[in-house]
């Protein structure tokens with residue numbers, strides 16, 4: 001039986017659709033066929049984003065919550081970078097600030113999306129400093145870590161909708 005490439009859930013046969021990132025469940029099915037994206041740089045960033053969000057789910061299953069949030073950030077960063085590439089026809093800056101990158105990509109984000117990106121920014125920075133680990137782990141519940149992952153994957157799905 002095949003599994004969703006993103007969340008590793010078992011798929012029913014009618015769900016096994018591959019739009020350029022491997023078979024996915026209905027929730028993680030990209031809005032566009034990745035293989036139809038003509039700009040190879042845009043395609044590169046968004047496919048990499050799906051790789052990283054799949055790694056984030058894998059880490060969560062292994063109870064590596066902080067690492068999972070870090071990969072959720074990385075995946076979101078690459079999704080935004082695909083839109084920077086598409087919307088500005090320039091190479092994305094080598095920065096990890098999701099708000100700054102979204103502005104560069106000229107995205108109109110909802111308040112919820114802005115909150116999500118600010119929160120993800122925190123995990124990107126603090127994961128680099130091991131002394132912060134216990135502090136973040138103790139102030140973030142398992143449910144909150146699960147929510148970060150769900151919301152980041154929704155955001156990536158939203159980004160694929162913005163690809164022309």
Ligand SMILES: [Zn+2]
Nearest residue numbers: 004007025028
């Ligand atoms: Zn899935």
